[in-house]
Amino acid sequence: MTRFQRWLRSMLPAIVVGVVFFGAWELAVRLFGIDEFLLPKPSSIWTALGQQWSGVEGGTLGTAPLREAGLNTAGIAASGLLAGVAMGAVMAFVFTHFARVGDALTPLAIALNAMPIVALAPIFNAWFGLTSNLSNQAVVLVVVFFPVFINTSKGLTQVHPDQLELMRSYGASPFTILRRVRIPNALPFFLTSLRIAAPLSVIAAIVAEYFGGPQSRLGPVITQNASFARYANAWAAIVVASAVGLGLFVLAVLAERLLMPWKRPEAI
Amino acid sequence: MNANPADPAGTQAVAISGIHKTFNEGTDDEVHALEGIDLTVAPGEFVSLIGPSGCGKSTLLRLIADLLQPTSGHIEVFAKPAPQARVDRDYGMAFQTAGLFDWRKVGANIELPLELMGWSASKRRARSAEMLELVKLPDIANRYPWQLSGGMQQRVAIARALSFRPRLLLMDEPFGALDEMTREHMQKELLSIVAELDTTVVFVTHSISEAAFLSNRVVVLSPRPGRVHRVVNVTLGERTEDTREDPEFFKKATEIREALRSVEAAS
Numbered sequence A: 001m002t003r004f005q006r007w008l009r010s011m012l013p014a015i016v017v018g019v020v021f022f023g024a025w026e027l028a029v030r031l032f033g034i035d036e037f038l039l040p041k042p043s044s045i046w047t048a049l050g051q052q053w054s055g056v057e058g059g060t061l062g063t064a065p066l067r068e069a070g071l072n073t074a075g076i077a078a079s080g081l082l083a084g085v086a087m088g089a090v091m092a093f094v095f096t097h098f099a100r101v102g103d104a105l106t107p108l109a110i111a112l113n114a115m116p117i118v119a120l121a122p123i124f125n126a127w128f129g130l131t132s133n134l135s136n137q138a139v140v141l142v143v144v145f146f147p148v149f150i151n152t153s154k155g156l157t158q159v160h161p162d163q164l165e166l167m168r169s170y171g172a173s174p175f176t177i178l179r180r181v182r183i184p185n186a187l188p189f190f191l192t193s194l195r196i197a198a199p200l201s202v203i204a205a206i207v208a209e210y211f212g213g214p215q216s217r218l219g220p221v222i223t224q225n226a227s228f229a230r231y232a233n234a235w236a237a238i239v240v241a242s243a244v245g246l247g248l249f250v251l252a253v254l255a256e257r258l259l260m261p262w263k264r265p266e267a268i
Numbered sequence B: 001m002n003a004n005p006a007d008p009a010g011t012q013a014v015a016i017s018g019i020h021k022t023f024n025e026g027t028d029d030e031v032h033a034l035e036g037i038d039l040t041v042a043p044g045e046f047v048s049l050i051g052p053s054g055c056g057k058s059t060l061l062r063l064i065a066d067l068l069q070p071t072s073g074h075i076e077v078f079a080k081p082a083p084q085a086r087v088d089r090d091y092g093m094a095f096q097t098a099g100l101f102d103w104r105k106v107g108a109n110i111e112l113p114l115e116l117m118g119w120s121a122s123k124r125r126a127r128s129a130e131m132l133e134l135v136k137l138p139d140i141a142n143r144y145p146w147q148l149s150g151g152m153q154q155r156v157a158i159a160r161a162l163s164f165r166p167r168l169l170l171m172d173e174p175f176g177a178l179d180e181m182t183r184e185h186m187q188k189e190l191l192s193i194v195a196e197l198d199t200t201v202v203f204v205t206h207s208i209s210e211a212a213f214l215s216n217r218v219v220v221l222s223p224r225p226g227r228v229h230r231v232v233n234v235t236l237g238e239r240t241e242d243t244r245e246d247p248e249f250f251k252k253a254t255e256i257r258e259a260l261r262s263v264e265a266a267s
């Protein structure tokens, strides 16, 4: 078997489940006569996706094409994700390496983490301006920051005591221990947090977009289509949003493959 | 393997005098772990520490390793203060958990201390290959630790501890997590490795038969605070599989067992 055939074979169960799922959905909507505004058929969503993708056909709403809105939202999510991940990792390093700083700031971090962060979206709009991407990126950054920060901190500190004693028995300096033990030990924790953070970034971006800002984003496209009862269009935008989230998740998984060659093979 | 009384300078591998260790002194959590320990280990000797759980065996080993500082008393390793011996890398260590680094292949795990000592890559490679040969795992340099059984991991840990040829090996229940058969096998291998490299060993164990099989001397510690309760000299000559059925071996095991019983009864 070629690599492709093997891959296809491993994907087969997922494909079957997908086909059955969408088939059942389509069938259920048709058989039970479910109203399109409650739940559109997959085929209607597919049609809407085609119509809305590059231009708005037959629409008087003036919502942005899905391709443009999707790219914009993906850009906000990805840039916010990158900034939040970088900041989470750096702060984890600072908090754990400089114990004084960590002890002083941890209560603040816990308090901030308990705050429902998307509630900040309107405030950020006021701070950074409605027309700027910055306010939405800031929401993504803050949402993504905590899982990365918390997991990476754990990885930097939860080193097996025997391993630390071993390093000390070699006369290793704290810096050597950081480089040779703490950082590689934290890598799996960091990469797990990346997998959590990637889809989260899209959620955060869209919710932030609901609170206003430029129109050519998936958030406003969804709210506008929904308020005019064009549910198939709204669902088409949701499909695009899911695809963006999935794409970022796959990138996170690829990063893991690349950075952790020692990893025991597992399903996802 | 034998103690070396003919050592010209009369240097001991380990010289422990008047060691007391109290954790968290002066607080509510104060633990008096060791009290008045005097013990010497001659070069080439294999000494086991045995005693009830919590009596301070691991603490004593960490004191020798300078991973802990004594509350009072003095420890010399090859006639140097313990901190100096640590910096000079005069000893290697192995624990119950093999403590291999997941992200390093077996070869790179063994080479880690050499890397920290600034050896060149080719010298490191040669030494780790040699060590793997010695622990009878010649073909696994490119595997990751998770691909090894517990016994194999422990062998790699021993190879790592001895990779830079320290004169002293400190081991804390290294075979504690292994099954009986693997354990007995590893005991024999350990003896042949330390004989080949002429290494002095201080070995912590819970197993009476393990102590009797491996050691020249077995030090029985009393329950907390740990003191040297009795020292059992074991003279069994060359260890073979038959040693375990030797009446002398049983006699020594019984002697250790009785020392342990009397010390537990006394507390």
Ligand SMILES: Nc1ncnc2c1ncn2[C@@H]1O[C@H](COP(=O)(O)OP(=O)(O)OP(=O)(O)O)[C@@H](O)[C@H]1O
Pocket: B023, B024, B031, B033, B051, B052, B053, B054, B055, B056, B057, B058, B059, B060, B224
């Ligand atoms: N870092 C520490 N802080 C406080 N107490 C400690 C510390 N390390 C050990 N102790 C205490 O010192 C005593 C001796 O501990 P130690 O680990 O040396 O015992 P042990 O003989 O190795 O026991 P075991 O056979 O169960 O491994 C125990 O009561 C333990 O709780």
Ligand SMILES: [Mg+2]
Pocket: B057, B058, B059, B172
């Ligand atoms: Mg112990």
